Amino acid sequence: MSVNRTSRPDPTPGTAAGAVPGAVPGAVPGTTTGAATAGTPGGLAEFLRTRRSRLRPEDVDLPDFGGRRRVAGLRREELAQLAGVSVDYYTRLEQGRVGNPSDAVLDAVARALRLDPEEAGHLHRLARTRPTRGGGSGGTGRGPARGSAAPQKVRPSMARLLDAMPDVPAVVMGRRMDILAWNSAAAALLGDYATLAPAERNIARITFLDPASRTLFDDWVGCARENVAFLHLEAGRRPDDPRLAELIGELSVRSQEFRQWWAEHPVRDKTSGHKVFRHPLVGRMELVYDTLRSADDPDQALVTYTADPGSPSEDALRMLISWEADRVARSH
Numbered sequence: 001m002s003v004n005r006t007s008r009p010d011p012t013p014g015t016a017a018g019a020v021p022g023a024v025p026g027a028v029p030g031t032t033t034g035a036a037t038a039g040t041p042g043g044l045a046e047f048l049r050t051r052r053s054r055l056r057p058e059d060v061d062l063p064d065f066g067g068r069r070r071v072a073g074l075r076r077e078e079l080a081q082l083a084g085v086s087v088d089y090y091t092r093l094e095q096g097r098v099g100n101p102s103d104a105v106l107d108a109v110a111r112a113l114r115l116d117p118e119e120a121g122h123l124h125r126l127a128r129t130r131p132t133r134g135g136g137s138g139g140t141g142r143g144p145a146r147g148s149a150a151p152q153k154v155r156p157s158m159a160r161l162l163d164a165m166p167d168v169p170a171v172v173m174g175r176r177m178d179i180l181a182w183n184s185a186a187a188a189l190l191g192d193y194a195t196l197a198p199a200e201r202n203i204a205r206i207t208f209l210d211p212a213s214r215t216l217f218d219d220w221v222g223c224a225r226e227n228v229a230f231l232h233l234e235a236g237r238r239p240d241d242p243r244l245a246e247l248i249g250e251l252s253v254r255s256q257e258f259r260q261w262w263a264e265h266p267v268r269d270k271t272s273g274h275k276v277f278r279h280p281l282v283g284r285m286e287l288v289y290d291t292l293r294s295a296d297d298p299d300q301a302l303v304t305y306t307a308d309p310g311s312p313s314e315d316a317l318r319m320l321i322s323w324e325a326d327r328v329a330r331s332h
């Protein structure tokens with residue numbers, strides 16, 4: 001595995017993939033599919049249908065009068081009854097034809113569907129997305145849309161944090177799960193992002209398209225599903241982001257697993273969690289990741305990986321980082 005010293009971002013980072021040990025996929029032009037993105041009326045319909053399909057009448061204390069159901073889960077009329085709205089109104093809401101649904105109605109629908117707080121917030125964003133004249137989707141009416149015309153650059157304070165923590169693998173994640181910067185410890189653990197073209201430095205893209213990621217992560221399916229859920233959250237936040245749409249389109253075309261899981265419309269923020277790595281040099285490591293966002297710039301996050309003190313994983317991580325430091329020193 002080739003890794004280098006602490007790396008800085010290129011002037012124009014693009015949509016794409018984070019690095020893991022092993023072969024790096026070549027750049028592929030962005031493609032699109034017919035799948036609805038989260039920031040469109042079709043995305044709202046898809047989200048509500050998937051959530052209705054999770055519930056049965058007995059789950060919400062409704063009588064089931066039997067008969068063959070055309071689709072799994074609750075019918076529209078059952079959901080409308082639970083939310084206290086007319087069937088016609090709920091149908092138009094699900095189809096994206098309600099101009100300005102009230103918070104009270106959306107909250108009632110969220111309760112009826114038993115959405116968690118992240119899903120409820122996602123519903124509010126989707127329901128208030130406006131079509132634009134250009135055919136895309138506009139903002140939610142709650143502040144300016146967070147578009148992505150200008151390339152993102154890592155904040156100087158984030159770059160200093162990376163330099164100040166040489167013994168902790170850390171990356172700065174931007175919009176769309178783009179990797180904006182990383183330190184040498186992260187290169188030792190995840191692979192050297194400098195070997196990738198800027199347009200390929202994206203966590204989700206590498207997770208699905210680089211075969212090495214399937215061996216690096218012990219629970220690759222769990223990691224991949226987390227990425228899909230976060231991209232759905234991003235799509236709801238950024239309905240006008242063409243590079244995000246390109247990324248989703250490319251992954252939909254090139255990965256059957258991504259297509260399948262995207263259609264389920266999961267929604268989850270990237271906060272913290274536990275990952276098991278199977279590193280080619282030091283073997284199995286159990287690490288905790290934390291995602292730290294600045295209050296004044298939530299579009300950039302510092303993602304760190306640490307091991308429990310005194311654990312075999314801590315010893316393995318220290319050994320890995322030491323080997324990387326020695327390799328860099330020898331190369332100079």
